[in-house]
Amino acid sequence: MIAMHIPRLLAKKRDGHALEQNEIEWFIHHLHQIPNEQIGAFLMACQINGLNAQETTYLTKAMLEKGECLPKQDDAVDKHSTGGVGDKMSLILAPALRACGAIVPMLAGRGLAHTGGTIDKLESIPGFNTGLTIGEMIKNPCFISRQTPEIAPTDSILYAIRDVTATVPCIGLITASILSKKAAEGIQSLVLDVKFGRAAFMQHSEDARALAESMVRVGTELGFEVVAQLTQMDHPIGCMLGNSHEIVETIDCLKGAGPHDTMELVHAQANALGFDITEVISNGSALNEFKSMLERQGVDSSIAQQLIDDPWSVLQRAPQQYTLHAEQSGFIADLDALVIGQVLCEAGAGRSVQGAEIHHGIGIKIHHHIGSKVEEGDAILTMDGPFGIDVQLIQRLKNSITISDYQVATSSRILETVAISDCSTT
Numbered sequence: 001m002i003a004m005h006i007p008r009l010l011a012k013k014r015d016g017h018a019l020e021q022n023e024i025e026w027f028i029h030h031l032h033q034i035p036n037e038q039i040g041a042f043l044m045a046c047q048i049n050g051l052n053a054q055e056t057t058y059l060t061k062a063m064l065e066k067g068e069c070l071p072k073q074d075d076a077v078d079k080h081s082t083g084g085v086g087d088k089m090s091l092i093l094a095p096a097l098r099a100c101g102a103i104v105p106m107l108a109g110r111g112l113a114h115t116g117g118t119i120d121k122l123e124s125i126p127g128f129n130t131g132l133t134i135g136e137m138i139k140n141p142c143f144i145s146r147q148t149p150e151i152a153p154t155d156s157i158l159y160a161i162r163d164v165t166a167t168v169p170c171i172g173l174i175t176a177s178i179l180s181k182k183a184a185e186g187i188q189s190l191v192l193d194v195k196f197g198r199a200a201f202m203q204h205s206e207d208a209r210a211l212a213e214s215m216v217r218v219g220t221e222l223g224f225e226v227v228a229q230l231t232q233m234d235h236p237i238g239c240m241l242g243n244s245h246e247i248v249e250t251i252d253c254l255k256g257a258g259p260h261d262t263m264e265l266v267h268a269q270a271n272a273l274g275f276d277i278t279e280v281i282s283n284g285s286a287l288n289e290f291k292s293m294l295e296r297q298g299v300d301s302s303i304a305q306q307l308i309d310d311p312w313s314v315l316q317r318a319p320q321q322y323t324l325h326a327e328q329s330g331f332i333a334d335l336d337a338l339v340i341g342q343v344l345c346e347a348g349a350g351r352s353v354q355g356a357e358i359h360h361g362i363g364i365k366i367h368h369h370i371g372s373k374v375e376e377g378d379a380i381l382t383m384d385g386p387f388g389i390d391v392q393l394i395q396r397l398k399n400s401i402t403i404s405d406y407q408v409a410t411s412s413r414i415l416e417t418v419a420i421s422d423c424s425t426t
């Protein structure tokens, strides 16, 4: 491969020109040697000018080729979300699909910006190993692992830098990040949860549709079936938000006691992959698969059982409770998921510098969701936070709640489905 003058390549993208395949391949191939400031500049140029369909395909393929792949398996399926607040569906879906007989080789990510990440959530469980070797992945019929130096290595670098350089909401970068991971898993089918709304990386449904089409097109080119569901992300999903907190709610869901909005999405994702998970949730086999997955990924069997029986006896929980009460009687009209996600992230549940430690025990329990009737003084939400939290964070949390005199209508979060037949051919 010929040497590349990086500042010239950056200037080309900065000035709005499309990059050639060999330029993208060179950049990704040498990513490990390129300083972070040049990677950051590359990402910002992509964010500002976008990547066209060809550049997106070249980037995805270059990222895929830089790492190893699992062998292709006919009954391997997976799901990925573009990121939300309270988005814990993968943790419920993976064991439920396994209980239905599917192979689930799931590569997931850490939190990005104000959204939570499946890997961070799993790392709140003592002993859970999120960095499996390829050998361990191959032996494992249902796992959730992060990108490693062996598999999806360049996504791991770009992902961490995007998180702290405001370069997440770019259709081409999201497509390449997600699809390079999914193609490395050797799957047959994939369902994507493409979120739109205030707390999503795509604010409007038209942008989410464009992202969905981009991912469905690239996934199809890479040889697996892909369907995308566009889902609304203005309000938090479920009642528990944060890392430990979402593990607690995952266990409730697997015990058949999950909130309706969360289970609606999990069932829809399973159905899109051709599975009905009703039975495996009600007969406890999905919960058993969750326990087996924890054990296969390093959690001591007695800790896994204790987690299922009494989650808070195992998980970290921040020491101070801050409860916000209704200042008037009425109905909950709004809970702003973007503000809530940002407050959680800034309080320490997420990162603002690369590689920062997070506090798994910081989180929120929502006592009353959208549409609920409340009386003045009722608890609306409780934040588990550190002692002496910045009062401005609590004030912002307060401002995220709107109570009105009339009841707002609640509806399904699912707007539409995008398959390859819905994608334009240009």
Ligand code: URA
Residues within 6 Å of the ligand: 081, 082, 083, 108, 109, 112, 168, 173, 174, 175, 177, 178
């Ligand atoms: N999830 C990913 O894996 N990558 C993104 O860019 C966004 C969500």
